[in-house]
Amino acid sequence: MILRLFLLLTAVLLWLFWPAVTPVKAPSHGTTASCDQLISWRLESIDPAFGLSTAEALPLISDAAAQWNQALGKEVLRYDPQQGFPIRFIFDARQQQQLEQLLLERNLHRYDNRIEDQQQDFEQQLAEFQKIKDDFAEKDRQLAADIQAFNQKAQQADPGAAALLGKEQAELLSRQKEHALEAEQLDALTEKLQDRQQQLNNTIADRNALIPAQQSTGLAEVGLLEQRGNNRTMTIFAYKDAHHLTLTLLHEFGHALGIGHLSEAGSIMHTQLNSAQQQLTNADISAWRQQCEGG
Ligand SMILES: [Zn+2]
Known part of the structure; x- marks a missing residue:
């Protein structure tokens, strides 16, 4: 009787203290991941409005994942079409604005x-x-x-x-x-x-x-990595070109690996996309080491 009550109480407590399920944008703090953690991903969906096929998107995502694996000298990201965390491309005003911006740049x-x-x-x-x-x-x-x-x-x-x-x-x-x-x-x-x-x-x-009289304010979020416990979801909202998309994928993969934002402008994990970003930097790599080694 007492044991039963205790079990029930534990369940209630667990429920009470279950972590809040609000989306986490940049899980810079939170559970420290092990450096041996392997995270798998899959491509879930692409809004047709992107005009991007799975066959075109997969190599780009694989390339971004491979860049992390190579930079860290081990496999931390793996393609798994069944078990991987979902990556989805959601088309909205952001992409429309990116396309308009791109057209404007070409015309100019x-x-x-x-x-x-x-x-x-x-x-x-x-x-x-x-x-x-x-x-x-x-x-x-x-x-x-x-x-x-x-x-x-x-x-x-x-x-x-x-x-x-x-x-x-x-x-x-x-x-x-x-x-x-x-x-x-x-x-x-x-x-x-x-x-x-x-x-x-x-x-x-x-x-x-x-040139429009009112320049559009920079689109802060073109990608989003949400994490609840070990469940991750990556959403890509907008990109200008393949390079831009790769940078966004690299950045969101970084979040998936547990890295928060960095202040170094050229780092992939910098808060905003910028022209100084080319590839993963030492700052990105040490940020990963720090968080997985419990830095
Ligand atoms: Zn970010």
């Missing part, structure tokens, strides 16, 4: 290439124009000086030299006419250059108009 890139070409072209034409303008200014000075010299000579000249002066005057007039024509050409060239500049500015304006 195209514009930037065009602007760069136009700018180079414009600068070259501007340099040529400057040279023509300098030549013209030099000719202008020379012509003015020649006309002044001629006028002086005409004032002092005796009537006998009139025929010679007449020839010189005709030459000067012809040069003046040619000079006026060159001035017109220079004006036309200036206009052409201004058109080019306008064109370039329009392209730049078109490019800038693509």
Whole structure:
């Protein structure tokens, strides 16, 4: 009778003190895993909206798991299509936003290439124009000086030299006419250059108009690792490209291995995805050792 009561009481106590079942995002504290722990995973589902097939996703996930195994020098993650913890791809606004962001980046890139070409072209034409303008200014000075010299000579000249002066005057007039024509050409060239500049500015304006006035705030969570006791679930919400997805998988696998967030920007376990991340770093590896050795 007493034994029965005791058993019942134990059950009630167990129930009372059972760990809360709220999702844990980053199980940095909690039960210390053994360094020999082997965690198996499986691909549960991919929302068709991702346009990602199982055949495409599996090698990417396997690669991320293999990177951890290699970095730690032992198998800590294993593919097990029956018993592994589920990995699911859930499509929502985050992925839509990623796709829009990607499209925007591509468009901007195209514009930037065009602007760069136009700018180079414009600068070259501007340099040529400057040279023509300098030549013209030099000719202008020379012509003015020649006309002044001629006028002086005409004032002092005796009537006998009139025929010679007449020839010189005709030459000067012809040069003046040619000079006026060159001035017109220079004006036309200036206009052409201004058109080019306008064109370039329009392209730049078109490019800038693509950028939304309100830049979307960075999407903090593109992946999530939930853990209750030994039950884990990985959810991938969004990714930009294969590299981005691999980084997210590496990060969430890190959580599955019991690692929390790190402050080193280049580390895979840094709070947010960033451009410094390439592969697992020493910081990631020591974080794993620390948590499994009870650090
Ligand atoms: Zn995280």
